[in-house]
Amino acid sequence: xxxxxxxxxKTVQKITKLRGNGGSALPGLVVERSNPQFLKKTLGRLPRxxxxxxxxxxxxxxxxxxxxxxxxxxxxxxxxxxxxNFVRGVISAILGDIKLNGSFDYDIAVLELDxxxxxxxxxxxxxxxxxxxxVQRDQLDRFGEIDHTAELLQKVAKQTRQTCVLNREDPRVQxxxxxxxxxxxxxxxxxxxxxxxxDLLSKTSKNKTKAPTATVCLQSLDGQTAxxxxxxxxxxxxxxxxxxxxAFNAAGALALCHSILPxxxxxxxxxxxxxxxxxxxxGESLHFGDQTIELLLVKNPSAFQLxxxxxxxxxxxxxxxxNDKVADGRDVSWLWNVDFLRLPRVKVASGSRATDMALRLKxxxxxxxxxxxxxxTALKIFSASSDRPKRIFATYTAMLEIRKIISGKxxx
Amino acid sequence: MTTLxxxxxxxxxxNLYGDHGNILTLKKRAExxxxxxxVTEYHVGDQLPNHIDIIFGGGGQDSGQSKIEADLxxxxxxxxxxxxxGTPCLVVCGxxxxxxxxxxxxxxxxxxxxxxxxxxTVAGPKRLIGNIVINSPEFGEVVGYENHSGLTTLAPxxxxxxxVVSGAGNNGNDYTEGAFYKNCIxxxxxxxxxxxxxxxxxxxxxxxxxxxxASIKKLAxxxxxxxxxxxxxxxxxxx
Numbered sequence: 238x239x240x241x242x243x244x245x246x247k248t249v250q251k252i253t254k255l256r257g258n259g260g261s262a263l264p265g266l267v268v269e270r271s272n273p274q275f276l277k278k279t280l281g282r283l284p285r286x287x288x289x290x291x292x293x294x295x296x297x298x299x300x301x302x303x304x305x306x307x308x309x310x311x312x313x314x315x316x317x318x319x320x321x322n323f324v325r326g327v328i329s330a331i332l333g334d335i336k337l338n339g340s341f342d343y344d345i346a347v348l349e350l351d352x353x354x355x356x357x358x359x360x361x362x363x364x365x366x367x368x369x370x371x372v373q374r375d376q377l378d379r380f381g382e383i384d385h386t387a388e389l390l391q392k393v394a395k396q397t398r399q400t401c402v403l404n405r406e407d408p409r410v411q412x413x414x415x416x417x418x419x420x421x422x423x424x425x426x427x428x429x430x431x432x433x434x435x436d437l438l439s440k441t442s443k444n445k446t447k448a449p450t451a452t453v454c455l456q457s458l459d460g461q462t463a464x465x466x467x468x469x470x471x472x473x474x475x476x477x478x479x480x481x482x483x484a485f486n487a488a489g490a491l492a493l494c495h496s497i498l499p500x501x502x503x504x505x506x507x508x509x510x511x512x513x514x515x516x517x518x519x520g521e522s523l524h525f526g527d528q529t530i531e532l533l534l535v536k537n538p539s540a541f542q543l544x545x546x547x548x549x550x551x552x553x554x555x556x557x558x559x560n561d562k563v564a565d566g567r568d569v570s571w572l573w574n575v576d577f578l579r580l581p582r583v584k585v586a587s588g589s590r591a592t593d594m595a596l597r598l599k600x601x602x603x604x605x606x607x608x609x610x611x612x613x614t615a616l617k618i619f620s621a622s623s624d625r626p627k628r629i630f631a632t633y634t635a636m637l638e639i640r641k642i643i644s645g646k647x648x649x
Numbered sequence: 650m651t652t653l654x655x656x657x658x659x660x661x662x663x664n665l666y667g668d669h670g671n672i673l674t675l676k677k678r679a680e681x682x683x684x685x686x687x688v689t690e691y692h693v694g695d696q697l698p699n700h701i702d703i704i705f706g707g708g709g710q711d712s713g714q715s716k717i718e719a720d721l722x723x724x725x726x727x728x729x730x731x732x733x734x735g736t737p738c739l740v741v742c743g744x745x746x747x748x749x750x751x752x753x754x755x756x757x758x759x760x761x762x763x764x765x766x767x768x769x770t771v772a773g774p775k776r777l778i779g780n781i782v783i784n785s786p787e788f789g790e791v792v793g794y795e796n797h798s799g800l801t802t803l804a805p806x807x808x809x810x811x812x813v814v815s816g817a818g819n820n821g822n823d824y825t826e827g828a829f830y831k832n833c834i835x836x837x838x839x840x841x842x843x844x845x846x847x848x849x850x851x852x853x854x855x856x857x858x859x860x861x862x863a864s865i866k867k868l869a870x871x872x873x874x875x876x877x878x879x880x881x882x883x884x885x886x887x888x
Contacts, residue, residue, distance in 0.1 A: 374665075382665075382710040538667075561886060567779060568794045570839050573670025589886075592879040596844055599875055600673050608875075 239279075239339050242272040246332040264332050265325030276324065277362045279331055285312060285345035285497065287362065291355040291393060292370030292410070293386070294540045295486040297516040298478070299370060300349040302490040307345060309509045310494070310501050315343040323354040324361060345497070352389045359396040367393055368402040368493045370486060372409040373539040374571060383409070394418075400496040402489055405451050406431055419496055421488040422451030424466075427458065430481055430546055453492040458484050465491060467503040474507045479520045480547040482540070487513075518636040520548075523643045528620050530643070531628045534636050536565075538574035544630060549579035553628045556619045557598075558588040558612060558635035565632040569593045577601045584622050587615035588635045612638050652685040653857055654698065658706035659717045660690045663743050665796075668707030670841035671739065674850050675703060682869045684858070693720040697727055701736060702857040704728070708742025708797075708839065718760060721747055725763035732765050737856040738833040739849075741842065745827065745835035746770045746799050766828045766835045767804035768819075774798075779888035781816025781838060783826040788848045790814070792883040793838025801837075803828060810836050816888065832856045845880045847873050 250264040268275050280287050290300045304316045317330045327348060335341045350358050352372075358364070372387050387409040394401045394415040401415035405422035423431060456464040461476045463484045476484060491506055515521060518534045533548060535541040549555075561567050569590045577597070582604045586594040595605045606622070609615040612635060619627065631639055657672050676686045689698050693716060709717070721728075721744075732738055740748045749768035752760045776798045783791050791811055800820040803809060809819070810827025818826035818837065827836035834849075836842065843850040851868050858865050 384710050384712050567886070567888075568796070568839070570667035570670065570794055570841050573667030573673070573841050573844070590882070592875060592882050593845075596875050596879040597670070600670070600677050600844065602677075608878075 239272070239275065240337070242268050242275050243332070243335055243337060243339060245271065246328070247337070250329070250332055262323070262325045262329050265328035265330075268328050268332065269325045273361065276328055276331070279335065279341055280346050280362055282341065283315070283343055283345055286365030286399070288345060288347045288366040288368070288493070288497070289355055289358065289364045289393060289397075290347065290349050290368045290370070290493075291352055291390060292368075292404070293352070293373040293537060294543075295370050295482055296349045296351070298483055298519050299368065299486040299490050300347055301516045302478075302487055302510065302513050303368070303493055304347045305513050306490060306494045306506060306509055307347065307497065310498055310505075312344040312498075313342060315341075315346045317348050323350070324358050327358070352386050352393075355393045356389045359393055364393070364397055365399045366402070366493060366497060367397040367415075368489050369394065369404065369410050369413060370489060371404055371407045371539070374537050374574070387413075400493075402493045402496060404489060405448050411448070419492055420449050420451045421453045421485075421492040422448065422455070423485060423488075424454060424456045427455060427481070427485075431485070431543070451488075451492075452495060453488045455485050455488045463487070465507065467491065467495070467507075470503070472503060472507040475511050477512060477514045479515065480544065482543045482547070483515055483520070518631075518640060523640070525616065525620055525643050528624070529626060530620075531626075532636060532639060533628060533630050534633065535630045536633055538571045541572075541575045541630065545575070545577065545579050548628055549581075551581050552626065554584050554619070554623055554625045555580060555582075556585040556587060556615065556627070556629045557583055557594050558615070558629060558631040558639060559586075559590040559594045560588040560632050560635040560638075561590045562634045564634050572597045577603055582606070585609060585615045585619045587612050588632065591615075613642050616642055650683070650685050651858065651861060652687055653679050653702045653854070654700040655686060655688045655703045655705060656698065656701045657688055657690050658704065658721075658740075658744060659692065659709070659713070660707075661692060662713030662716050663707045663709035665708045665710060665713075665742070665839075667839065667841045668705075668741060671705055671707070671741070671843040671850075674841070674843040674847075675705070675853060678847070678850055678871065679854055681871055693717055697724060701731060702860070703853055704731065704736060704738035704740075704833075706740045706744030706748075708744065710743075714743050714747070718747065721763055722761065725765075728763060729765050732831055732833045735832050735856065735860060737853040739843075739853060740766075740833070740835045741839060742795075742797055742837055745837065746801065748833070748835055749801070749828070750804075752799060765833060766830055767807040768801050768828050768835065769804070770799040770801045772798060773800040773820075777817035777821055777837075779816060780883065780886050781818065781826070782814040782884050783811035783816070783818065783838070784814055785811035787829075788846065788852065790880075790884065791838065791842070791846050791849065792880055793836070793840035793842045793846075795837045796839065797837050801828075810834050840883070845876060845883055847871070847876045 246264045246268040304314045394413040404410045405420040454466040585607045591610045595608045747762045749762045753771045755772040778796045781795045809825035813824045
C-alpha cells in the first residue's frame with residue numbers, strides 16, 4: 238500500500254510539474270484520499286518525531302530558525318516550504334523527498350502550520366513538540382474570531398505528546414494547557430514594545446496576571462545585539478535577523494531546540510543562531526537596479542505595528558503595498574488598528590487598496606506623495622524618487638508580486 | 650473654542666474590526682474644522698461622563714459581548730435618555746444588536762438588549778461575510794464590510810439605515826440594512842464605516858454641534874477626494 242501510494246503520488250507530481258504547476262498540492266490530495274494513513278506512517282517512523290510551529294505571526298522565519306538550529310546540531314530535518322502549510326501540502330512535500338522503496342531519511346520533521354491546518358494535521362498525525370507563537374487578528378474573514386483561533390491552538394497543545402513551547406507574553410497563548418509546557422518570554426523592559434491583541438484596542442485598560450517562569454527570555458535588544466537569558470544565565474548574540482519580533486521568536490526557537498536536545502549547550506545554540514537569516518519577504522534585502530530595497534511582510538495589525546517599531550526611521554524612504562486578495566484577507570479595516578505616526582512620510586501607496594492606505598495615512602496626517610494601484614508602476618516611481626535606502630511594507634500577495642517583479646521570475 | 654465630547658463604549662471588548670478608525674475620523678474631521686475633541690473610553694464599571702455629544706460603540710466577539718451586557722443594561726436608562734434627546738450615536742455590529750430588544754443565541758437563550766432601537770436579532774446558521782454596498786435616503790451610497798452571524802429584523806414601525814445593493818445586510822433576506830432612530834444609527838457595516846463615508850461622519854458631527862448651538866446650519870467643507878476615491882474603489886471590490 239505504501240509503495241503504491243508513493244508511486245502514485247510521485248507520478249501525479251511528475252505530471253503536474255510537466256504541466257508547469259510546480260507548487261501544486263494535487264499529488265498530496267491524491268495520496269491523502271487513497272491512503273489516509275500515509276502521513277502518520279511516514280512521519281511516525283522519524284526517530285526524533287514531529288514538531289509543529291503555529292500562531293499568527295512569525296511562523297515562517299521561526300520554522301527556518303528551528304530547522305537550521307537542529308541541522309547544525311547534526312539532525313537531518315524535514316521541513317515544509319512556505320505556501321504548503323496544510324496537510325496535503327505536507328504530503329506533497331514528502332512525496333518530493335521519499336524514495337520509491339519508502340525510505341525517508343530524516344531524523345525529525347519541523348512543520349509550519351497555520352492554526353486551522355495544525356488542528357487538522359493533529360487529527361491525522363501525532364505530534365511530539367509544538368511551538369505556539371501568538372494569537373493575533375489575521376484574516377478575520379477566514380477565522381471569524383480570535384477566541385476561536387485560541388481554541389484551535391488549545392487542541393494542538395493538548396495533542397502534543399512531549400513538550401509544548403508557549404509565548405508567555407501573549408495572554409491567549411499563556412493560558413493554553415498541555416501535558417508539558419515550557420515558556421519563552423520578554424524582560425519587563427521589552428514587554429511594552431509588544432502590544433498583545435487586546436492592547437491594540439484600548440490604551441486605557443491593561444490587566445497583567447502573574448507570569449510563569451520563562452526557560453528562554455529575551456532580555457534586551459540593541460540594534461541587532463540581543464541578550465537571551467537561558468535557564469537564568471545571560472548570553473549575548475549578534476543576530477543576522479532584523480526586527481524585534483524576529484529576535485523574540487528566536488527565543489521561542491531556542492526554547493524549543495532546548496526541549497528537543499536538552500544536552501546541546503546553550504552557548505552553541507546562541508552562536509549558531511547568530512548566523513541565521515530571515516525567510517523571504519520577511520526583511521530580506523532585494524536589489525532593484527542599483528538600489529537596495531528591504532521587503533517587509535505585514536499581514537495584520539500586530540505584525541505591522543511591530544514592523545513599524547523596528548523599521549520606521551528617517552533614514553529610509555517608504556512604500557506601502559496593500560492588496561485585498563483572499564490570501565491577504567478581503568477586509569482591510571485592520572489598517573485602522575495600526576498606528577502609523579512613526580513614519581516620516583510615504584512615497585508611494587500601492588496595491589488594490591492603495592487608496593484605503595492613503596486614506597488611513599491621511600487620518601494620521603502623514604503625507605503620501607503618490608497613490609498608484611499597479612505595483613510595477615509604483616515600484617518604478619518609488620525607485621526613481623530618490624537614491625536613499627528604501628523599504629516596502631507589503632501584504633502577502635503584494636509581497637509575492639513585488640518579489641516577482643524585482644527578481645523577474647516567479648518564486649512559488 | 651467649542652469642545653466635542655465623544656464617548657467610545659467598551660473599546661476593549663467591542664472593537665473587532667478597526668472601529669478605532671471611526672473615532673479617529675470623527676476626531677480629525679472636527680479638529681480640521683477648528684473644534685476641540687475629547688474622547689472618553691468607557692470601560693465596564695466606569696461612570697458615564699457628564700458631557701456626551703456623540704456616542705460610538707463597535708462590534709465584539711461573543712466573549713467580549715458577554716462581558717459587557719450587564720454593565721450596558723445598568724446604563725440603559727441614561728443612554729436611552731441621551732438618544733431620545735437627539736444625541737447623535739453610531740453603533741456597529743455587536744452593540745447595534747445590544748441596542749435592540751434582544752439577541753437570541755443558538756440554543757434559544759434570549760439576551761436582553763437596552764431597547765433603544767426597535768430591532769430583534771436571532772443567531773443565524775452561518776456568518777455573513779464580505780464587502781457590502783447599501784443605499785441610504787439620507788447619505789446616498791454607503792460602503793463597508795460585514796461579518797456577522799446574527800440575523801436582525803426590524804419592528805414594523807422601524808426605519809432601516811439603508812437598502813442593500815450588494816451584500817447581506819440585516820438578515821440577507823429583506824434587503825434592509827441597519828436601523829435609524831432619532832439621530833441614532835445601528836449598522837452591520839465595518840470597514841470602518843466612517844472614513845469612506847464622510848457624509849455620515851459629518852452628519853454625526855453636525856447634529857452634535859447643532860445641539861450646542863442651534864444657529865449652526867452646516868459644517869465647513871473639507872477636501873474629501875481621497876475619501877471619495879477610496880469609497881468608489883471599495884464599492885467595486887468583489888464580495
